[in-house]
């Protein structure tokens with residue numbers, strides 16, 4: 001009997017992961033001679049297809065143990081549910097595209113164990129952006145570069161050295177907030193259909209503070225954020241004060257939104273497909289992305305300074321969508337920051353990034369924290385090496401919903 005070889009393959013951002021996946025699923029590399037219907041692929045694209053089926057055709061093929069559909073699950077819950085669905089099917093080869101990304105510590109351990117069990121009877125190919133996501137029981141390592149699979153050698157990080165040159169460009173106008181507090185929540189609780197998610201959250205964010213919000217998958221981080229951004233009607237009737245406005249006191253959406261710069265990793269793929277890199281940053285000065293107003297000279301100058309800082313001035317006319325993912329991430333963070341909002345929210349900014357780009361991103365966020373008056377709320381289930389939040393707020397799940405704790 002021939003021994004089954006499992007593979008960890010590191011694919012740096014921009015190396016052409018889609019081409020590799022096509023070659024694998026068509027049996028052109030590593031999997032020669034295996035029937036195509038015996039090769040299954042788990043990826044975010046597969047996940048998006050299942051969600052579309054739910055939305056358009058009311059077809060609910062993947063449910064979790066609570067019978068919940070993918071659409072209303074948290075991002076980590078979705079990943080787990082889809083992987084469970086795949087792992088339950090018999091197949092000769094399972095290709096996993098970044099399976100551990102955005103899972104919490106416990107979720108990662110459970111999943112690694114589950115994949116190891118499955119690997120007794122099927123071949124596993126684990127494609128990752130970061131070395132830390134290599135499956136520990138797999139001994140064969142490769143890296144995909146210039147369209148070719150090569151032997152893998154561990155890369156040495158440039159930790160401690162700043163990768164960005166220059167300073168954070170200044171704001172054009174100051175956005176004033178009265179007092180020292182930006183956000184105050186007092187005993188905030190949220191439930192969905194009898195299920196308690198958040199329990200008695202009391203939390204204050206003050207001007208200029210650098211917070212990390214963490215907690216395991218499904219703990220309620222996104223739900224808590226939606227209390228701040230005003231995107232959840234469950235915020236009404238709660239004791240919440242946002243930028244000096246008591247929630248429900250007649251404040252407009254704009255009264256709140258003008259104070260927030262927002263970035264979430266979904267934005268990297270979502271929209272603005274035909275816009276240039278320069279436009280993407282300039283549009284941060286305007287309230288609406290679609291309505292292009294004429295930028296002032298000063299806006300252009302500041303945008304140029306941002307492009308210099310993130311090392312992309314030579315690429316300003318390029319379509320945003322053609323940039324590698326790590327650069328798109330920096331552009332979107334710059335876009336969220338151009339106005340120096342009182343609060344910058346970064347929701348899972350490291351997801352899908354490789355080691356080098358994750359370090360660049362952390363570098364930029366640390367710099368913003370050091371050199372501006374903006375408060376930062378960095379949301380992630382996982383600690384990011386090199387990131388230096390001064391304060392950490394942690395959600396801890398419990399029977400009655402997650403409780404919140406200042407742990408640093």
Ligand SMILES: Nc1ncnc2c1ncn2[C@@H]1O[C@H](COP(=O)(O)OP(=O)(O)OP(=O)(O)O)[C@@H](O)[C@H]1O
Nearest residue numbers: 072073074075076077192217218219220221222223
């Ligand atoms: N509209 C909804 N209906 C029912 N349940 C919901 C809804 N929205 C969220 N939930 C549930 O609330 C819980 C908290 O979800 P949330 O997305 O806030 O978690 P999270 O901490 O951001 O998780 P992750 O790290 O996995 O993204 C999850 O169990 C989720 O399934």
